[in-house]
Structure formats: C-alpha cells, structure tokens
Amino acid sequence: MIARMHRCAVALALALSCSGIVGAATEGAPELPVFSPEGANTCLACHNTPAVTGIFRSVHSAAADARSPFGQYQCESCHGPQGQHLPLHGDAIISFGPNAKTPVGIQNDMCLDCHAATKGDWLSSSHEAGDLGCADCHVLHAGRDSMLTVTEQPDRCYACHLQQRGQMFKPYVHPVRQGKMNCSACHDPHGSVAEFELTSNNLNETCYSCHAEKRGPFVFEHPPAAEDCSLCHEVHGSNHPAMLTKRPPLLCQQCHSQSGHPSVSYTSGGLPGGSPSPFVLAGSCMNCHGSVHGSNHPSGITLMR
Numbered sequence: 001m002i003a004r005m006h007r008c009a010v011a012l013a014l015a016l017s018c019s020g021i022v023g024a025a026t027e028g029a030p031e032l033p034v035f036s037p038e039g040a041n042t043c044l045a046c047h048n049t050p051a052v053t054g055i056f057r058s059v060h061s062a063a064a065d066a067r068s069p070f071g072q073y074q075c076e077s078c079h080g081p082q083g084q085h086l087p088l089h090g091d092a093i094i095s096f097g098p099n100a101k102t103p104v105g106i107q108n109d110m111c112l113d114c115h116a117a118t119k120g121d122w123l124s125s126s127h128e129a130g131d132l133g134c135a136d137c138h139v140l141h142a143g144r145d146s147m148l149t150v151t152e153q154p155d156r157c158y159a160c161h162l163q164q165r166g167q168m169f170k171p172y173v174h175p176v177r178q179g180k181m182n183c184s185a186c187h188d189p190h191g192s193v194a195e196f197e198l199t200s201n202n203l204n205e206t207c208y209s210c211h212a213e214k215r216g217p218f219v220f221e222h223p224p225a226a227e228d229c230s231l232c233h234e235v236h237g238s239n240h241p242a243m244l245t246k247r248p249p250l251l252c253q254q255c256h257s258q259s260g261h262p263s264v265s266y267t268s269g270g271l272p273g274g275s276p277s278p279f280v281l282a283g284s285c286m287n288c289h290g291s292v293h294g295s296n297h298p299s300g301i302t303l304m305r
C-alpha cells in the first residue's frame with residue numbers, strides 16, 4: 001500500500017499538481033496523498049454512468065474479499081488516492097488506457113501491486129518492451145473482459161497483429177475462427193521463458209501439448225520434425241493443406257536433393273505411355289513416405305510406414 005501511495009506521489013509530481021491534492025505540500029518534499037473517506041460513493045456522485053458502474057459486475061467488486069480493490073480502497077485502489085477535497089483530481093487521477101496521461105509504467109504498477117504472479121514474466125515480455133499497458137488489453141469496467149473469452153480475444157489481438165489476422169483467414173488454419181481455440185492456447189501475452197511468448201518451453205513442446213502423438217520417441221526420427229515443426233508448418237494458417245509452408249514435392253525438395261531415386265516432378269508427357277508419375281500425384285512424396293513425422297516400424301528407415 002505504501003508503494004502504491006508513493007507511486008501516486010510520483011504521478012502527482014509528474015503532473016505538477018501535487019499541491020492541489022494534498023493541500024499544503026512542503027516544498028521539495030511532497031506529502032503522500034490520502035484516500036477519500038467515502039470511497040466509491042465520493043466518485044459515484046459524479047461518475048454514476050454505465051461505463052463506470054460496469055465494474056460492479058466484475059470480479060474486482062468483491063467487497064468481501066480483502067484482496068480485491070473493493071475490499072480495500074475501492075475505486076482509489078486503482079485510480080490512486082484523491083484526498084478529501086474532491087473534485088480536485090484533474091491531472092492527479094491515475095487514468096488507464098493508451099490515451100491516458102499517466103505514464104504507462106505507473107499504470108501497470110498499480111495493477112502489478114496486486115497481481116504479483118503476473119509480474120515476473122511481464123517485466124521481460126515483448127508487450128512490456130512494446131510499452132503496452134494492462135488496459136491496452138484488459139477491460140475492467142465491464143462484467144466480462146473480452147480479452148478473457150475464447151471467441152472475442154482473437155479480434156482484440158488482431159487490432160495490433162494484422163499479419164496473424166491475415167493468416168488466420170487462410171483456408172487451412174487452426175480452429176480459431178470457429179471459436180474452438182484462441183491465441184492464448186499457444187501464447188502467454190504476459191511473457192514466458194520461450195521465444196515468441198509461447199506457453200511451453202519451446203516451439204515443439206507447445207505443439208506436443210495438443211499433438212502428443214508427434215512427440216515420439218521414434219525409432220526412425222525425421223530430424224526436421226524433432227527439431228522444429230515450423231520448418232514445414234505455417235502455424236497461423238496457410239493456403240496449402242495441413243498448413244504446410246509449401247506444397248510437396250517442393251516442400252521436401254528444399255532439403256532433399258534430386259539425386260538417389262528420381263524426385264523431380266515428371267509430367268505425364270515425359271513418361272512412357274503418358275501415365276502420371278507417382279512422384280507428383282495427389283499425395284506426392286507422401287504416397288510412399290507416409291510417416292513424415294517419424295516411424296516406429298522396424299523397416300521404417302525410409303519413413304514409408
């Protein structure tokens with residue numbers, strides 16, 4: 001709580017309006033502002049609008065819960081102490097969101113004081129580095145935070161991540177558009193130990209959490225599958241079946257030379273009798289090498305079974 005009051009003092013100093021709030025502040029050493037004795041009632045005298053009172057339908061309004069803002073200083077738990085002499089808040093109020101006057105670091109600290117569990121990852125996340133505030137994503141003056149619902153969350157992320165939006169509307173995708181999974185199935189937007197803020201330790205581990213059968217262990221591994229699924233799959237969506245980065249045989253020929261058995265794409269015209277080559281028919285290389293993720297068959301060395 002002391003930390004929070006101190007921050008408010010910093011916010012006030014930044015806004016150069018300290019003295020307005022705390023009355024006779026000693027020069028050079030601003031007094032800590034105090035909380036208004038009437039709590040939310042003070043504020044609601046002027047702010048009794050649906051856009052504000054929506055917070056009473058949210059988890060934050062649990063007055064019986066001592067951890068909750070309404071179990072503490074109510075509105076001022078987040079917006080900072082406003083003193084006895086309202087309405088004086090002007091610039092002194094701690095306001096939230098992308099257009100708020102309060103510096104984003106102070107906004108976030110107000111939340112992180114209570115949400116300590118979020119803090120560790122957050123401080124090293126790309127979103128923190130990108131100067132995002134908690135309120136860029138979370139909607140608190142509402143019964144339901146759209147960031148936390150499976151169906152609404154992706155649209156909130158697309159607002160900033162247009163490239164992923166484009167990919168998610170391609171023909172072969174994870175069932176995000178269908179509302180069966182969302183971005184946070186694979187990403188932790190508060191940051192994580194893995195690159196790309198993935199939910200597991202690395203890319204493949206993230207995939208195995210749902211596609212366990214691809215983990216193996218395999219007697220005959222296909223090295224790229226064990227190494228990095230995204231060598232062949234475009235995880236946010238692709239124009240090729242199974243979300244492949246390229247269509248076979250091109251996919252396979254990126255790494256496999258055309259020596260050995262012929263892996264070049266014969267046209268039917270080039271073949272005796274004009275019959276199309278099994279190397280380019282629908283299943284392409286997988287007509288024969290069906291176990292591209294690895295094989296446990298005793299004679300699976302060429303990934304054919």
Ligand code: HEC
Pocket residue numbers: 036039042043044045046047075076079082086087089090091093094095096100101
């Ligand atoms: C006497 C009326 C009055 C009272 C009491 C009052 N406010 Fe305000 N508040 C206003 C007005 C008017 C504005 C809009 C003008 C402005 O930005 O200062 C405002 C703006 C705000 C803003 C938006 C600030 C911004 O920069 O966008 C927040 C947040 C806020 N009030 C919170 C509170 C809280 C929390 C309390 C109780 C501790 C409170 N208000 C008490 C009148 C009041």
Ligand code: HEC
Pocket residue numbers: 040043044047051052055060069070074075076077078079095096097135138139140141142
């Ligand atoms: C859990 C923290 C929290 C609590 C408690 C809280 N607010 Fe807010 N308030 C926010 C955030 C975050 C925003 C930015 C908009 C949003 O996310 O909904 C905001 C926005 C506002 C605004 C500006 C709305 C606008 O026009 O953009 C006002 C006014 C306000 N709050 C008043 C209040 C009052 C009055 C209370 C108490 C009844 C209160 N707040 C309790 C976090 C909080």
Ligand code: HEC
Pocket residue numbers: 059060065067068069070072077078096110111112113114115134135138140145148
């Ligand atoms: C005074 C402490 C306090 C402050 C300040 C606070 N929260 Fe919370 N918050 C809580 C508690 C308590 C819960 C309920 C947690 C639980 O039930 O496990 C909660 C829950 C949440 C949830 C989950 C909501 C849900 O529907 O499950 C989110 C998101 C959240 N807070 C974001 C914020 C953000 C963003 C801020 C800053 C604007 C903030 N909180 C400020 C105490 C606080």
Ligand code: HEC
Pocket residue numbers: 108111112115118122127132133134135136137138147148153184189190
């Ligand atoms: C880029 C968007 C984004 C930002 C920024 C963000 N969050 Fe979240 N937050 C989410 C999402 C998405 C979830 C739901 C995670 C899930 O489904 O597992 C969430 C969940 C939460 C929860 C619920 C419990 C939990 O951890 O799963 C809390 C509390 C919370 N956020 C607090 C914060 C605080 C505090 C900040 C600022 C320091 C913040 N968030 C910034 C997107 C964001």
Ligand code: HEC
Pocket residue numbers: 126127129130131132136137153156157158159160161183184187189195196197
């Ligand atoms: C307000 C804008 C905004 C919103 C909303 C937002 N992001 Fe971000 N995101 C950013 C910024 C800025 C960065 C950091 C700069 C960058 O790498 O592009 C970032 C970075 C990321 C990264 C890390 C990229 C990397 O290379 O490490 C991931 C993953 C990500 N966001 C996912 C999400 C998800 C999932 C959501 C929704 C839950 C979301 N973002 C919502 C702005 C946003």
Ligand code: HEC
Pocket residue numbers: 154157158161164165168174176181182183184185186187196198203230234235236
């Ligand atoms: C099935 C898991 C999965 C889902 C669902 C998912 N992502 Fe990703 N995302 C990844 C992986 C893996 C990477 C890193 C490799 C890559 O970019 O192909 C990544 C990378 C990113 C990046 C960083 C791209 C870059 O090149 O820096 C952003 C931003 C991002 N995802 C946003 C989102 C958003 C927004 C959503 C929801 C619409 C989402 N992701 C859903 C797995 C997923």
Ligand code: HEC
Pocket residue numbers: 172173174175181185186203204206207208209210211229230233235241242243
């Ligand atoms: C949260 C669970 C989850 C995670 C994590 C996940 N997936 Fe998926 N994946 C699914 C679901 C659900 C489907 C759709 C299955 C269906 O439609 O039958 C799917 C489908 C696929 C498909 C296409 C299947 C087809 O027949 O077209 C591929 C390829 C795929 N995932 C690869 C990946 C990769 C690579 C990763 C890791 C970056 C990953 N998945 C992470 C749940 C997940």
Ligand code: HEC
Pocket residue numbers: 204207208211214215222224225226228229230231232233242244248286290292293
């Ligand atoms: C060498 C390229 C390659 C790599 C690497 C790869 N895949 Fe695939 N994957 C494919 C091909 C090709 C298909 C289509 C198979 C078919 O059509 O018979 C496929 C299909 C899939 C499918 C849908 C069909 C099925 O078999 O369930 C899933 C899910 C999948 N891959 C997940 C993964 C995961 C998870 C990883 C990382 C562990 C991964 N893939 C790595 C080439 C690859």
Ligand code: HEC
Pocket residue numbers: 222223224231232248251252253254255256285286289292301302303
């Ligand atoms: C990112 C590179 C890469 C891609 C893409 C790739 N492979 Fe491989 N593949 C390898 C490596 C590396 C080996 C191991 C070679 C070795 O052990 O000599 C291998 C081994 C194989 C083997 C077994 C060869 C042997 O000598 O045991 C077959 C069969 C095979 N790949 C088929 C495919 C098919 C079919 C595709 C397309 C679906 C494909 N590969 C895509 C890198 C790749």
Ligand code: HEC
Pocket residue numbers: 249252253256259260261263264278279284285286287288289302
């Ligand atoms: C008609 C079945 C068939 C098709 C289609 C096929 N292969 Fe093969 N492949 C084989 C057989 C049989 C072997 C093992 C015998 C051999 O070494 O010639 C083999 C062996 C391999 C090997 C092991 C090294 C080598 O050259 O001997 C690689 C790599 C390979 N194939 C890649 C591919 C790629 C890439 C494609 C698609 C362009 C493909 N194969 C299409 C049947 C096929």
